[in-house]
Amino acid sequence: MKNYVLTPGPVPVPEFVMLEMAKPIIHHRTAEFEEIFFKATQGLKKVFMTQEEVLILASSGTGAMDAAVCNTLSKGDEVIVVNGGKFGERWGKICKAYGVISHELKVEWGQAVKTDDINEMLDKNKNVKAILIQASETSTGVEHPIKEIAEITKNRDDLILIVDGITAVGAFPVEFDNWGIDILIGGSQKAFMLPPGLSFISLSKKAWKFYEDSDLPKFYLDLNQAYKNSLKKTSPWTPAVNLVMGLNAVLEHFDKLGLENLFRRHSIMSEATIKGFESIGLENFAPGCSSTALSVIKSPEGIDAGEIIKGLKNKYGMIVAGGQDQAKGKIFRITHMGYVDKGDMISVIAGVESILNELKYDFTPGLGVSTATRILDSL
Template structure:
């Protein structure tokens, strides 16, 4: 039986070295061996976040970490702003409304990013908000919000915390958490960090810790102060995802071997540009404009004259190429090409080639090889 070529925006392929690291004998999380693993992995992860702050590890999906960031900093009845440009921005809305925060939603049409000017105008009459929640990379639309510019506006206009969902891009972009003034940055394991699901990473700066200490959340399992106190001992308050920590340690080393997160981020930009150039050459539309296009996932419109569900199913059945469909209002309108983590220009060329084969099966009108040549050109120019 053939293995599918997974080109989803998560979960994503796992490197063999990471798989092997996770196959080690399990150890107790209350031993010197674990403390060594924990502390080393924290240090390896810091540059990926662009921070000197410690990284907390939660045995959960990214959504639990988003909820932890919310409930540890904000109490019921307090005002928050949520920037939503797609399905995962709406996650933040649902979390905050569930906990009875007063939500002020800055909502953009799906496929558009939020600009600094728009946020500045929105905050004009909201000087007393507690936090601004922002999705860094919107998986449902392939948008990368300009986090540096947005964080700057928040700090200029308010005393609010900047809390960022980086689940679908950390490990594929090069954020500067400390320099940009991000107060809390969250991600998950199954995207650009090249791991299975089940581990969340949370970085918190000193400014946010002061707010957290004053807030005194009622949560037990998601109490970040508890994680902070145990982290000082090189451990977690409850049983951690030990094997995923082994894997994360190895994944971070792979990023270092590539030249560090800056170099890894450059590879992701090249792959993004390859995909976009290929689709343009094939006369297939893209949801987002170039200026805010994600380096980890591209949202692609339905090729003319083709039923999307049939096309995506055919790609998987005949060519074993597995793309993700659209979410929410974009279901049936787009498919999503994930190019993050353990993905390289050669993988993009393979996927584009198989797409072209499928397009021929559907009698789509195009010049055979046009997409491949366009993607090759981008790649070759990047190597000069």
């Protein structure tokens, strides 16, 4: 049986990327690797839509989240954390670990934050220095309105917008410079279709001013070290050499494909998956605000999502993600990022239909597949 990894990270890695990473190791303090590293940072700027440096860290995405906090804030600073899922919650935990005071803006799971609520919280808390949010909250499948929130922060010198774009950058447009984002983070095992192990982070000029005032402890994740070295085409510590080689293969592929076409792929797969499942009565968990990086689908009334997830794995070797906390047993999550294509989407919908049939769910078998296929035909 084949092994299909259809989770919203890690995602399947294309063969041409695996082959690039299988090349012999190069020493990192050589002109040869410096060119590779430089090329990667230049390519990342296009995906981040910025003229600023994009720093490459040898860490998972959480490392860059940690860096965003400890490089810009100080003990006792106040921030707003938008918490509409597990990753929003993580911002709060990181702040707590550093003694940063977070005002939590709770958002119902499956809904996007309202800018009015952010404005209201800012009015009540005049000392807030940063807003921390996800562009795509992977635990619920919600896309938050980053462009609108940046409208609030971009003209204020005393307030920065810190965006976890780990399942957004490379999946759909997040325009760092145009929108006026201050910190944006990406992760290798998501739309960059690499194995886990790299995170990417960019800072605006305003965020670098915050760096000057920040008193939180930092060493490995000191972004000024990374920045100074990045200008010299290298990194302060030993980089994840072969992952960076793989990253260049991915970025070259993105260049050939064109970012618009890359984003279009994700949105067509998302529309097909959501409409396919809706046609057989399964609801989208994030209606009206779905991130195109993944689809989050509710299991039907009376059927535990765990049964669907287990069935897919045992019968078809397909791994999809479940829900956590309050969404446990209620949802399943499918990636549109990475080396997945329309055949994978059709297969997983067919797989779910087959499991639902076994579980005696009442629907028209084949309708989900045919609905999705019609939409996927435009890919």
